[in-house]
Amino acid sequence: MPRTLAVLLAGYSYFLVRAAVPKLAGEIALQSGHDGVTRAAALASTLWGLFAVQVVLGALFLTAPWLMQLFPGQIHLGVCRLADYSPSQRARILPLLWAMSGWVAAWLMLGFVFLIRETIHALHDRRQPMAVSWLVGFSLAGTVAIILYYQSRIDSTAEDTPASDSAP
Numbered sequence: 001m002p003r004t005l006a007v008l009l010a011g012y013s014y015f016l017v018r019a020a021v022p023k024l025a026g027e028i029a030l031q032s033g034h035d036g037v038t039r040a041a042a043l044a045s046t047l048w049g050l051f052a053v054q055v056v057l058g059a060l061f062l063t064a065p066w067l068m069q070l071f072p073g074q075i076h077l078g079v080c081r082l083a084d085y086s087p088s089q090r091a092r093i094l095p096l097l098w099a100m101s102g103w104v105a106a107w108l109m110l111g112f113v114f115l116i117r118e119t120i121h122a123l124h125d126r127r128q129p130m131a132v133s134w135l136v137g138f139s140l141a142g143t144v145a146i147i148l149y150y151q152s153r154i155d156s157t158a159e160d161t162p163a164s165d166s167a168p
Contacts, residue, residue, distance in 0.1 A: 001102075002099065002103045002105065002106040003062055003105065003106075005106040005109075006058055006061075006062060006102065006106040006108075006109045007062075009106065009109035009110055009112075009113050010054060010055055010058050010109050010112075012113055013051050013054055013109070013112055013113050013116050016113070016117065016120065017047045017048060017050070017116060020047060020120045020123075021045060021047055021048065024047075024120075024123050024124075047116060050115065050116055050119065051112075051116065053112075054108075054109060054112035054116075057105075057108055057112075058105050058108065058109055061101045061102075061104050061105035061108065062101065062102070062105050064097075065094065065097050065098045065101050068082060068094070069094065072090070077151065077154055078151060078154075078155060080158075085158060088161055088162070089157070089161045092157050092158075092161050093154050093157055093158060096153050096154050096157060097150075097154070099150065100146060100147065103146050104143055104146050107139065107143055107146060108139060111136075111138065111142070114138075115132065115135050118132070118135060
């Protein structure tokens with residue numbers, strides 16, 4: 001479910017950008033002074049760049065479990081590498097890694113949807129300053145919370161699963 005949600009949110013962002021770019025003025029005011037004078041600007045097509053970053057990050061997190069299975073010696077889970085766990089422990093940990101990467105991808109996609117919507121809103125009402133700091137903080141805090149939650153589940157799963165069979 002979180003993977004589907006992440007893809008749907010990326011698709012929603014695509015349609016937001018596709019609908020907004022033709023209607024927007026040529027430049028986006030990135031920084032304005034108190035006097036209303038624009039000090040930094042970007043082209044409206046910058047929204048496509050935001051969408052591209054969203055897609056790349058989503059693809060990274062959605063493909064991460066496959067990479068973890070291919071290169072278990074390169075994946076560190078706290079103090080242990082994935083390859084340090086026995087096959088039975090790994091079999092119980094991998095579904096948690098799939099879930100974690102899916103929820104992180106969905107959470108980041110939601111953050112990008114808000115960022116793109118906020119950018120479009122700021123472009124339509126140039127008097128309203130764009131509030132990005134809360135979006136970044138919200139996305140980072142949620143991502144850290146998801147990772148810490150799943151890290152604790154991975155640790156407890158590894159402790160509950162006997163390491164009877166040897167690691168390859």
